[in-house]
Amino acid sequence: MKLLLSGCFLLWSTGILIGLAIPSSLSAQETGIDTLHLDISKAKAIFLQRNLTLLANQYNIDISKAQVEQAKVWDNPILNTDQNVYDGKFFRHTTENGVQYGQVYIEVQQLIRTAGKIKKGTQLARDNVLNNEAAFKDVMRNLKYLLTTDLNNLSQLQQTAGIFQAEMHTMQVLVKGMDEMLKTGDVSRKENIRIKAVLFSLQNDYADNIRQQVDLQKEIGQLLQLKEDVWVVADAGQPLPAERINQLRIGDLRDLALQNRPDLQLSKGQQVFQQHNIAYQKALAVPDITISPEYDRLNSYVPNYVGLGISLPLPLFNRNKGNIRAAELTAKQADLLVIQLQDQVGKEVLAAWQKLKNATALFDNENTQLKDDYESLMKNMTESYQRREVSLIEFIDFFDAYKDTRTKQYQQIANQRNAVAELNYSIHQDIIQL
Template identity: 30%
Template sequence: MHRKFVRVLFPIQLWCIVAGACVKAQGLSNDTLSIGIKEAETQFLTKNLTLLAQHYNIDNASAQVITARLFPNPDFNFENGIYNNTHNAYRNQSAGLSQLFTTAGKRNKNIQLANLGVEQAKYQFFDLLRTLRFTLRNDFYNIYFQQQSAKVYNEEIDALTKTVTAYREQYSKGNISQKELLRVQSQLYALRNEYNGLQQGIDTLQSEFKMLIRAAPGVTVVPRLDWKEAINQSVAAVPYASYLDSAYTNRNDLKYARSVVDYNNLNLQLQKAIAKPDVSFSLSYDKFGSFNQNYLGGGVEFNLPFFNRNQGNIKQAQIAIEQGKLGLQNQQDQIANDLFTGYKSALRAEQLYKDLDPSFNQDFGHLVHEVLKNYQRKNISLLEFLDFYEAYKNNVLQFNGLLFNRLSSLEQINYITASSFFNR
């Protein structure tokens, strides 16, 4: 009776595993968001709050340009007499008007600094865009392949759950041993634990991805991906020098580092100009307070730079220039090292994919059917059958991991070079 039971049960179990009839795809709710990579990028560009908030920094910097262009306001003063022993006190009135004029090109230098501030805000914005886009695309691929791996667990867990239920019934009737029941139960518990860890990772990725495209928290993202065309792109087809030139030309964080040097050089010029005094011209009128009535006079005012010649700020500006140059060189070195590491990693991932036999997965799947036949003929035991399926599961997981690493390495090249060499 035991053999008859097993022969009936395992064709049903394996059909669930191989054909995926027990997959819960048909149970997906209306909260599922099926999305392609281009759609995700469009939503990201239009809805991402971090990106939108960062863009306001450009507007703020542009407002600083308006401020720098403005001239100082003139100063006006008016005085009405309270007491005068000669004339009616209330008729003793005086007024003055003065205007400050900056010298040594301070206004133009401030305008140039403000314009550089706008450029720096743009560099920071587009560098943030580069970083978030890389995160978006990487999460997209990662979610897709982990969901493919989760399907394998779902299939095996569903099948083993039915098996355990049937085994418990047969064990209660004395048709199978407790050892066989415990072995299947142990396999089921291990699978559920592994699946839980995998699902937690998927949930974390889903949360980050949904924040990037601003999707509702309750939505389950299901990426649509045809990876076969993207996976066959060759890293070595593009000369390494082209990658490096692209990084040096297009990286906005490098442009920002260069602008810091320019900013500090211009700031040094401004600090030297500040050491030169500004001039204020004034015009004053006094009705009765002077030696004669209706006095009208003019004046000029400026400070004498005997002690404070802005020495400290000039010194700080000179130090900032040297710091900026070191920061620029460090950024260039970092880019060169990141590209070299990313390039080698991409080549290794490409070679691993090339070494993979394209028919391996199909052959492995076909072998499952042959294993079933051998199991039905009692040529292999239950433990051997479960061990074989464990190997099949590990193969699928490794295959999905290899594909993700391949696509991710291409995205890493795009990220480092700030270009779209791959996966356009």
């Protein structure tokens, strides 16, 4: 009996040691699809080249530049003419028996826009170019932030999956050994079920982990336009040193954000646009003039009549007051939105800075030492369990504590890196490189 028990304990302990030595494998290997190792910088380079949302928004800038050129041009002249057709002699333009034949009438109308409408309309088009450029930068800022946090979270999940896989392998070996011992009566059915329950819990945790990975793989694949058979391995699992982070000053960060943020630039651009729109709406209240030089060969009071017509609408009823008032109110609204967004930017920077400081404070020497202590103690626990110096329950409790601690350590790294990404996002500048 002792020989059988020692053999089973040797089998279990060997399985545990092997499980702890297994590296974090990937579900990509299980499915046979290609893997792509990506760090943040490499992913951003691919993103700038391939992201379709970004490329589509780039066209908005080109479209608005084309509209600037269109806004500069004058209206086309209008040609009016008529010819006699009743006698079937369309080109009968002769004098017979002292009588002139053949009517010719030509009029050219040219609309002249007054009050600088073309200049003011062109200025509005130029404002739209700047606003579309700011909008494009803001789209890029949001997508880059999404990509960065996705890679950070994917790295954390993949590292955690490695822990689950190692522990599942260990528990599978234990379950197999204890099933044999259950047949010989060396362990109770209660202990056997307890081990299987731990394995079942691990398998559920691992399945949920893979589900979250798949969601992130889909999102990253869309952002980078990757092929469907590519599985991304995120190289974003290292904590960042505290020295650089502790040097950051909230006042400097807030000033940078107010200077750099494209959404704030867009809001200020809308503010300028609305001021220019007031001037444009006032210009629209001024009537435009139509000049019409004309020539009439025979149908006027004298032959070969040459005249000049001038026409303009009389601003008796419509003086564009409603549109002018609407433009003035919209300008006041834009002023308030700028003030509101400036306040929002300051609060976002402060919140991101506080999150980063708090996340970095967790990475002290004691927490770093905790990881090393847990790794070595896990091996010692295995040997103690082999010698039956600890009970099965004590071993399982330590096993669960090891899993929870290592999982939380990876989560802390992801939290810190995401806090850096949020700070960079709130400022629109890579204050700290990931």
